[in-house]
Structure formats: structure tokens, C-alpha cells
Amino acid sequence: MNIVIAPDSFKDALSARDAAAAIARGIARELPTATLHQCPMGDGGEGTLDALLAATGAERREANVQDALGREAVAAWGWQADTRTAFIELAEASGLQQLKRDERTALHSTTYGVGQLILAALDAGANSLLLTLGGSATNDAGAGMLAALGARLLDADGNPLAPGGAALARLATLDLAGLDPRLAALEVQTAVDVDNPLLGPRGASAIFGPQKGASDADVATLDRSIAHFADHVARALGEDHRELAGAGAAGGMGFAARAFLGASLRPGIELVMDQIGFDALLADADWVITGEGQLDGQSLSGKTPIGIARRAASHGVPTVALVGRLGDQWQAAFDHHITAAFALADGPMTLDEALSRCDALLSDRAQSLARLWCASHSMSG
Template structure:
């Protein structure tokens, strides 16, 4: 029996690598002779970098950068030297998890540190850069990133605008003359796990601003600032990706990347599966086990288990999905390739207990799945 383990992380509980280790123990407990192919994945959100470091064997690099609220921090990124490929996870430099709940401020948070990481990858000789945009603390339209890369963003007095979405509202002129010339030779891909446009009722500010500390007045202010930013970019460059799916990712970094870095936006799980050669791993597999913390109708927009199921369906490999929680509309996963889905909990329990026992529960469910699968085989 050959089993491919291809989960995402279970947010705030265990990383994708830890999930794989727990699942592997369960599989081998039920079938010691099983061949297990471990392939931790991510969909562009937090934890994608860790999954790729393991699955690709990429080198882990460190950069000292400016965090979202202005404090210096260390940001990790991945480097694949023989491909001149850099993997940059926004959450490492500008992530919401870096800011305590009481101090989250979408008006002030900046993506400047993301730009600093990109500069470090250029110093390494990067020719291809993959940006994963999930989990941002920011709503600055990527303005901070652009400033770090040499783009001049000025107010009416000719001074550089202040950090954050609040500063963006005072933007009067954009000048790309000083933009790092090395960027012209780099292929950028943006791994997104949302399809929101930059502005409007489904835009970055309205949908994601509140979780970043924005109240209703802030949301309206920030949305107007992003709209003005898009108009100024269009006047300067003649292009406007404000309505493009994914433009609103990471508080508008998707828009900035598409417009000024000529980045190609793609569902994060597609990029990740391509990087790790997931299609090749499916060849000869008998079963795939995938999962993540929560599965519902929104998962169909491009979350890891759905991407795995769609890929496996093309080769007729059965897929078992293990989730910590099933929400409204989760049964729709059966329509895109999931063979069976099971919750982790083995009894009624609170969230705190469930999270503490995640590895144990994953191991137990994997063992049960393999025993059932084995019993069904002739």
C-alpha cells in the first residue's frame, strides 16, 4: 500500500509538518509495511513557507526587516539555489500574528518589511520570486513594499507618505524611476487564497480590515485611500488591476504586485503543488490523506484539501479528508474529488482540548482510515 500524506496546517494547533508526522504514525500503526510519501502543503496562507521548506528541501534564509508596526524583526524565506527561486511569505515580515490583538491597527501597519525581504532575495540572485500573501496585518495597498523597492510615493508637498493605509490617503504622486532595476529581470508569482478585488463591498478594507483592527470609519477611510491609490497608479502607468481577482489580497499587496511587479496571481495551492511535484507523487498511489483545521463552503475557493482532491480525482486516487471542524456547505467537497471526510474529535470536547490533542487525534484517525481501507481491499 502506498499512501500520500498531503495536509495543510491545523491553524494555531500544529504545522503541516507536524500533521504529516502524526498521520504517518497512524498509517504505520495500522499497516507497518505501507510506503508513506510525506508531502506537507499550504495554500498561500501562513505556514506555506514551512511546508515548502520541508517538501522541497529549500534552504531557510533570514532577513532583518521592519515589522508591520515599525519594530525590527527577523523574517524567514526560502531559497532554492539551483532554480534561483525565492519563496517569500508575507506573514513572516508583515503578518497579523506578529501584532498582539490589542495593538492591531490597519491604519498604521506597513508592508515595508516585505519589500526589504524581496531586496535580500535579489542580492542572492533570485530570478523567480513566489510571494505568498495570506495572513497580513496590513491595508496599505502594498505601498510600504513599493517604497522599500525604491518607488517614490509622495504627498502634495513632495514628501514621502507615512506608513500604513492612513498615509496612503495623502498620496499625490507616484514615481518609479528609482525602483530597483533588478526587478525587471525577475518573474513574480503571487500565491493567493482569496479572490477579492481591491476596493468596494468585497474589497480588502471591507472584508479583511475589521480583523486587522479597523472600525467602520476606518474601513470607509481605507477603502477610499485604496481607490485613490489605484487612480494614481493608473494615471502614472496606464494600468489598473483594482478589479482583478486577488487584487485585495493582503490589504492590496496583490494589486501592487500585479501592477508594478507584473506578478501573475494564481491560487496558492496550485503553485505549491506544482513546486513539490504533487502530480508525480500521485503516480502509483493507493490513497491520499489530506486535511486542515476547518472545512466549509469557502474551502472550495482554493484551500489545500480541495486542491489535493481535484488533483487526485484526475488520476482516480481516493482521497480521505480529516478536519477539526466542518462548517456550512462542507459536503460540497464530495463533488470535487473527496472520497470520505471525517472529523478529528473522538468525543465531545472544547476547542482548547481539541487543539491540545490534535496530533493524537490525527494519529488515531489515520490508523482507523487505513484499517478501514485495508478491510475493503480484496
Template sequence: MRKIVIAPDSFKESLSAREVAAIIAGALAPLLPHTELLQLPVADGGEGTLDALLDATAGQRFQSMVRGPQGDMVKADWGMLGDGVTAVIEMASASGLALVARSARNPLYSCSHGTGELIRAALDHGARRIILALGGSATNDGGAGMLCALGLRLLDDAGQPLPPGGAALARLARIDSSTLDPRLAGCQFDIACDVDNPLTGPHGASMVFGAQKGADAAMQATLELALSHYGASLTAHCGRDIAAVPGAGAAGGMAAGALAFLPCRLRRGIDIVLDACGLDAALQDADLVITGEGRLDGQTIFGKTPIGVARRAKLRGLPVIAIGGGLGHDVAAVHEHGIDAVFACIASVGTLDEALSQAPANLARSARNIGALLAMNLRR
């Protein structure tokens, strides 16, 4: 019997990784009746990481009411893995873009406080290791909100706490870390990070990712100045140039805040997830791998799920097909990193909202066509 491993990421804002894997398998099954279709939904450290890791380890899901990116209360999921001591927290669950309507997105004021509240909840539950999955954030506050929820005090020149949001960091005069939750010192943090961007500069958090969070050019400039001042303040307080660390700009600079005040290490999110999900074992007797994400383009090669899956597949000489909701003009770059063929789901010109709403049908059609090609090959 042939075996196909289906290991996709989510299609952001439309389908979870589990839904993507199920749709692909459902479309292939009638055409490939004698093929094992192993569904292994994965993630790269952004949305979907919690689901992937809980599924892989028989973990337990929890919910907490926390402060969302705009200050309103939101219900956020987090989890404990099967080992009972490792917590998984997705920043997106508490501080994510999906929690804010497009018309209301404003990273000048959005805050990561809710992510810190989830960390507190995990500590209350006895966590001694925390996997913090970055990605999909609505915030550009350098993790300041998260740290303040954990006891850090960021003060202006009058000794008053700064208001929420990235713009306020320009007024930072003093950092008081004496009130940080003491339990943090005994907890190891693995920061799942899928980018190498520094905190500031042309490749930093504000200039690269600010626009997708609702920032126009003027707002990006404001945030850049604020994070530059924040980065300098972190360096003065910690004695380490946090801002320049590759990956410090991830999730609006959340990684920079974590590096400055949490006992942590940055790891490729895809490696954390693929190790926990047992991808290597699943590939041992496979014949083909199908992966994918919402958009395949030149950025996919920088730590995204399809490339992480493809690299491990190529270690075993396996062919890899990737399905994307859409393809960028520079998608050919993925062929140099282990992906043999790419397929786009979108069949006609339309709006983004139309593409998102039609994602299940578009994906099923693309997967069905791939299955037909594979079936023809088997009949030869």
C-alpha cells in the same frame, strides 16, 4: 503494497503542514503496517509554502531582520530553491498575523515593509525569479509598505512620504516610481495567490478580510475608502485598472501593489507548490489520498490546498479523504470538487485557544479512527 499519499496544508496557528503529515502518518502506521505512507506536506501560497518548496527542491533557508507589521524588528525566514536563482518569500514571515497578538491587531497602521526588505535580500543574493507567497497577512496597506521598501515613494499633498499603514493611503497625492530598485526589472515574480477578490468593494480586501486582522466595521469602512483612493491612484499612474483584477485584494491588497509595479503574474499558489513538490508523480501508484487544513468549509473550494490536491487525485480516479480542524456548515460543497469524505478533529465544544492547543492530540485521534476504518476494509 498499498500506498497512501498524505498531502495536507498547515492547521493555521497550531500545526505546520509537515507536523500535520507526520501526525497523520504516525497514527495510521500501527493500523496499516503493510501500507506505504508517503508524506508530502504542501501549501496553497500562504504559510507553509516556504517549507514545502525548500523540502521539495533541496533549497537553502536564510533569515533576515526586517521591520514587522507594527514597526518592530522581527527575524523572518526566506529561501533559495535548489536551482540557485529562485527565491521563495512568505509574506506571513515578515508581515503576518502570527507576529501580532490578537489584542494588538490594527490594520489601519500595520505595514508590509518587511516583505519588501525580504525581496531586497533575495535580490542581493542573486535571485532572478521570486515566488512571493501571499496569505496570513496582518496588513491592509495594498502592498504600499513593501513597495516603499523597494524604493517607491508615496507622497502626500505636501510632498512628504506617507506614514505606514492602510489608512494613510487616503492622503496619497503623488506616486514617484523613479527610485524603484532597478534590479526588479530583471526579475520575474510569481505571486502565489489563493483568492479571486478584487482590491475594493463588497468582496474586496477590507470588507472580506479586514475583520480577521482586527478591523471593526468603522475601521473596515476607513480602509475601504483609503484603498479605493489608492486603487484610483494606481490606475492613473499605470494606465491599468489594477483594483478590478481578480486576486488584487489578496493579502490586504498586496497583489494590487505587485501588479502595478513588479514584473509579475498571479498564479494559484497551490499549483506552484504542487508542481514543485511532484504530487503528480507521487499519485501515479497511489491507492488513496489524505489531505486537510485547519478548517474545511465552503471557502475551501476557492483555491485551497485540499481541493487542489483532490482535483489532481481525481484525474487518476483516486479516493480522497480530508481532515479539518473544524468543519463549516457549508462543508458539503467540497464533495462536488473531488473530496469523498471529511472528518473533523474537534471532539467537544471549547474555546479557539483550547482547540489550537489540543490540535496535535485531536488530529492524531481523527487520523487513528480513519486508519481503523481502512484496516477493517482491508480485512474484508
């Protein structure tokens, strides 16, 4: 029996690699002779860089950057010398997981560190970039990234804007003359984990701002501020990308990547599966197990379990999802080739307890799945 174990990370609890190992331990207790292919995945958020490095053999490098709050930090990125391709994960520089819960501030967080990583890639001689978006602590529509790459965003007095999305309300001048000229020759693919537009009720601020510390009033402020920024961008470039599917990814970084880097936007899980040769694993698979922290209606917009299930279904392979929580409208996943889904909790527990026990809970649920598999095949035999 061949089982492909392809989870995403469980936010604040387990990396994708650790999640895959926990599932494998549980399966092995009941199916010790099964061939288990551990394939950590990512849809653009935290952990995607690790999945890409493991699959491609690219070199892990580090750069000194600013984090989402402007503090000094070290962020990893990937370098594939033979193809001169750089792999950059936004969450490494501007990720939500790097901030304590009481530090999250969607109004003022910045993507400046992502621009610094792009400069490091350009300095290495990159002619191709795969930029993964997801897991961000930011809601600045890529304004911080632009500033790091040489653009000037000025208020009415000619002063540089403060970091963050809220400050964009005061934007009077968008000066792109200083953008690094090497960007013109850089081919950019952007991996997004959602298909939301930039603005409005399904936009970056409304849907994702609250998890980054935004109140209802903050969401309204951010949406107005980013709309003002988008107006300036449209006038400067003669193109308006605010309605583009995925423009709202990572607090509007999808918008900035398309507008200023000329990036193509694709569902992150599809890009990752193509990079790691996932179809070859599915060709001989009997079963796929995937998972992440939560499965809900938003998962249909490009999250890992749905992408995995769709690809597996094209090979006739069933997919089971193990998730920390089954959220609103999770049953819609059945219409997108999830065969079955199970939450991890084995009784009432606090979030902190669930996070601390995630490894054991995941392993135990995987063991139960293996027992169910054995029982069903014994009865059918």
C-alpha cells in the same frame, strides 16, 4: 498500500510538517505496513516556504526586516543558487501568526518587510522570484512593500505616509522614480490562496479585514483608502488591476505584485504542487489525506484541500480532509472532489483547548480513518 499525507498548516496550532507527522502516526497505528508519503503543503500562507525548501533543496536564508507592526524581526527566505531563484513567503515578514490577537490592526499594519526580503533576493543576484501570499496581517495593498523598494508615497504636504492601509486615504503623490531598477529584470510568479478582487464586498478589506482586527467601520475606511490608492496607481501605470482575480490576496498584495512587479498570479497550491512534483506521488497512490484549520465555502477559492482534491481526482485517487472546523457551506467541497471531510473536535471545547490538543486530535481522527479503511476492505474482500 500507498497513502499521500498532504495537509496545510493548522493556524495557531500545527505547522504543515507537524500536521503531516500527526496524521502519519494515527494511520500507522492501524496500517503499520502502509507506505506513507508525508508531503507538507501550502497554498501561499504560512508554512509554504518550508514546503518549498523541503521539496527543492533550496537554501534557507535570513534577513533583518520590519514585521507587520514595524518592529525589528528576522525573516527566512529561500535561495536556489543554480537557477538564481528566490522563494519569499509574505507571512515570514508580515504574517498574522507573528502577532498576538490583541495586536492585530488592519488599519496600520505594513508589508514593508516583504519589500526588504525582495531587496535581499535582488542583492543575492536573483533573476526569478516565487512570492507566496497568504496568512498576512496586512491590508495596505502592498504600499509598504513599495516604500521599501524605493517608491515614495506622499501626502499633500509632501510628507511620507504613515504605514498601513488607512493612511492611503491621504495619498497625494505616488512617486515611482526611485523604485529599484533591478526589478525590471526580475521574473516574478505569485502564489495566491484566494481569487478575490481588490475592492468591494468580496474584496481584501471586506472578506479578510475582520480576521486582522478590522471593525465594520475599519473595513469601510480601508476599502475607501485602497480605492483611492488604486486610482493613483491606474493613473501612474496606465493599467488598472483592481478587478483581477487574486488582487485581494494578502490585503491587496496580489494587486501590488501584478501592478508593480509584473507578476503572474496563480493559485498557490498549484504552484507548490508543480514545484514538488506532486503528480509523481499521486501516480501510485491509493488514498490522499489533506487538511487545514477550517473547511468552508471560501476554501473553494484556492485553499489547499480543494487544490489537492482536484489534482488527486485527475489521477483517480480519493481525497479525505481532516479539518479543525467545518464552516459555512463546507458541503460544497463535495462538488470539488473532496470524498469526505471530518472535523477534529471530540466534544465541546474552547478554541484554546482545540488548539492545544490539535496534534492528538488529528492523530486520533487519522487512526479512525485507517480503521474505517480496514473495515471496508475486509467486508469487500
